Amino acid sequence: MFLANAKVDSVTQIGTNVFLLKLQSDKIAANAKPGQFVNIKVSNSNFPLLRRPFSICNVEGDYFTIMFTSVGEGTLVLQKKQKGEFVDVMGSAGNGFSLDGNYEKAIIVAGGIGAAPFPFLIKELEKIGKEIICFSGGRTKNDCITYEMKNVSTATDDGSFGFKGTVVELLSSEIARYKNERIKIFGCGPNAMLKSLQQFCFTRNIEAEISTESSMACGFGICQGCPVQSATDKNKFLLVCKDGPVFNVKDIELP
Amino acid sequence: MFLANAKVDSVTQIGTNVFLLKLQSDKIAANAKPGQFVNIKVSNSNFPLLRRPFSICNVEGDYFTIMFTSVGEGTLVLQKKQKGEFVDVMGSAGNGFSLDGNYEKAIIVAGGIGAAPFPFLIKELEKIGKEIICFSGGRTKNDCITYEMKNVSTATDDGSFGFKGTVVELLSSEIARYKNERIKIFGCGPNAMLKSLQQFCFTRNIEAEISTESSMACGFGICQGCPVQSATDKNKFLLVCKDGPVFNVKDIELP
């Protein structure tokens, strides 16, 4: 884990409220793994006070990218970053996705901005010869992100883009196709979606890893602010920032 | 007094640490008087929380300018303003200089950034046919501002620019020249300088108005945060923001 003074290369708007921030930091780029996140001090002032966590969306050479939606003060500041500015980044944090497992097809399931970690993951999965199938969902077309996804099917609550319904409903309706194949699911999105994805995987006994969210204060294990219930030990919380953000679906009980 | 959403026209650096911020607001420009100030909410956030007061440096058409040195968080934010941004300005506040009086020569005495209100004042004084003599002082050449001054003599503590000594010492050494003329002094600068200017005026019985500073919370008379001792009534404080910032030297006791 490092503290890096990363240089802003560009801020690009790729959707109604979806932005890519490309940053330069050789140290972070060299050490990043898909599913890990960076924790960004978006301003030099006390406003906002705490760092903001973002999945590493992609890595290229000395550069890495985050993908974000503007939801509050911190993301608003990020959205206004200018090329050449420096940003204080801590990373790469958390454990990331494990590419291991007995599968040939990787099924990516994204809900809204949960699409963020997948460009990087897809790249790494392709490197080791996995086949990629993507499902991306959102409330409306504007919330459904397919950036750098492969073989992607979409679902929207209002039917404005692809399947009408949730992304997990879409997945359910499609899963029969992969009945005789060795698959592994990689999911990321809001907790409600991850919960239904978890249920889906349990019912069908499919191997899956999910990237979770939690409010955080530190992002590296010292504040105990980001617990998630361990599924195996009732007396134990796991930390999203340190033990996660990626967990095997079997390991946690989502709130 | 108005709240105006003023549009940034330009930020210009005119000295080592001296900036001009030109803002567009017809309402404020139309109502401003020399010596008045504007109270600026420099950011949209709680950081900094309170408005920052700045003398109106000049007015042209729909535009007005402030001159500032970057000393802290608020002025740093101002320094970084971009053309086209909007800034929340309250103004024009305070009483301003009175141009009245029995004088033909206006003697301007500025200490450091105390030069700020004078371009506007000089313009207005010239309109009514007054002759202008300026004295400007600073610790070093970098702190001595002569922007848009007329007939200016300078003083620096280290002698790096003009007279070696304080601006009031310089004034003392020059005052004999105006012995038989009707003069009025207009002063602005740090309190220590204003105190010695006040003493200077008392000794020689010269009419003078000084623009004072105080920490402020509201800038328009509701917080009682900016008192200055009345010289005429021991039991009374005057408010810098409302009764000032310009006072007749005889009316206040500087701290």
Next chain:
Amino acid sequence: MSAVDLSVSVGPLKLRNPILLASGTVGYGNEISEFIDLNKIGGIVTKSLSLKPRKGNTPQRVIETPSGMLNAIGLANIGVEEFLKTKIPFLKKFDTKIICNIAASSVEEYVECTKLLTDEDTISAFEINVSCPNVKEGGLEFGNDKKAVAKITEEVKKVSTKPVFIKLSPNVSRISEFALAAKEAGADAVSAINTLVGTAFDIMTRKPKIKNITGGLSGPAIKPVALAKVLEIRRNVDIPIIGIGGIFSWQDAVEFMIAGASAFQLGTVNFVHPNISETMINDLILYCEKMKIASLKNLTGSFIL
């Protein structure tokens, strides 16, 4: 005209809407009336009045702190007599509730002030400041002493013909005990909170930045503390609460009502956004519409724990 009913009551006092301007942050109403229409808000609370005029503390009196400010004005005010003579005529012109805040150094002085003011029709209620942290005599002592709070309340109630609100200090262990003391002594409501005691030093001169040494902390920094105090009172004592502390937006105000406030006061924010009390009205209506709240008063204490 919106269908949403913004009117609220604080005990016997009916307000057009819950928006009040806090004592010491609105003077006697005249300066702020350049920015807002006083007829549109619930009311204003005057700067604390004492029997005799007070000059207040030597400057420096105010300093900014992270998301807040410290003040030690020292209850500078024109005194009851001057207030009646010069300020009431101005305030008379408005159709808004005038709540007269009184600060004193003895029970007798509180009573005396109340007597002098209570017959003035323009005044709708009293807010008794037992909690100003910046005055040497009285001030903190009263605010930290339940018996004193009860005594002041009782005596003021005896002579007042108007509702009496007690403004509580947050600088105590259990604010609800003070609310209870006030209630039992007859208070119609409590106002919570006044400022927190704080200080700041200049590291070059090693002197306090506030001449009075300590000052009162206000602004967004204290909002979480103020909300917790309001909630504590609400959960423990059955008395109307006026919520105060760090309200800078309509969202903050709604939080206070959810936590238990029947009305709220805007303080420090008036210095920064002097027109916010008026612009907030529409935001509150929109919120109620969105949340399908027919009457804003239903929000009071509507928290779900």
Next chain:
Amino acid sequence: MSAVDLSVSVGPLKLRNPILLASGTVGYGNEISEFIDLNKIGGIVTKSLSLKPRKGNTPQRVIETPSGMLNAIGLANIGVEEFLKTKIPFLKKFDTKIICNIAASSVEEYVECTKLLTDEDTISAFEINVSCPNVKEGGLEFGNDKKAVAKITEEVKKVSTKPVFIKLSPNVSRISEFALAAKEAGADAVSAINTLVGTAFDIMTRKPKIKNITGGLSGPAIKPVALAKVLEIRRNVDIPIIGIGGIFSWQDAVEFMIAGASAFQLGTVNFVHPNISETMINDLILYCEKMKIASLKNLTGSFIL
């Protein structure tokens, strides 16, 4: 090597410099050691330890507030036994002071914890947390009760072979009375302050943003309050003080020393700038040089009122 002497003492405990990391904001030292050299700072205070492991509160546990944050971790910790077994071996490797913070729900539990830990050489002192606002049993109750504070201090002192610091709650009327109670019961120093009780509501769900309902407010927002508490203790009680609360820069730290602190703790800032404790060292040296302070300890209580 600079000529400035940064070493300080907190009662009998000698520190290389006054920079300590606060309980609950540094875990047991391992994560933060990726960012700083623990050998360079004065020491670290462990997360509060209880006799048995504590799972802590149900999330959501943290939320940002203006210039601050609320937390209700609920003293989640691994318990004394596990600490001795798994954390001490790591901490042993460092030449820095390890101050063990203890939290308990009864006097007996405090004593028991101290007994189990006091023979461990790696531990240099105890900090007794009588003031955690986020735990139902004990917690606030102790912190608000002078007799309880005195009793805990006395009993812990009896069994401790190490200096004992009492960490005080700011949620009281007069913190100096608690400092005095601690002093009279034998405490070697007091740590001030713990967090202020605060809360926040979600205006859409009307639920508290922190599952525990209230949480502890920390960060720059509370700095003025913390400084005033340190000053109050300094001016009223002759006991060494460890200053805590909202320190985000070396300037803040200097303010605390001026106000009376012999050493200080960095809390919330570790979450944001985990390396600040180390970078601060040089800034303190430069300040001393500029101010011609030969020994940083001379700064303690050097305010000019």
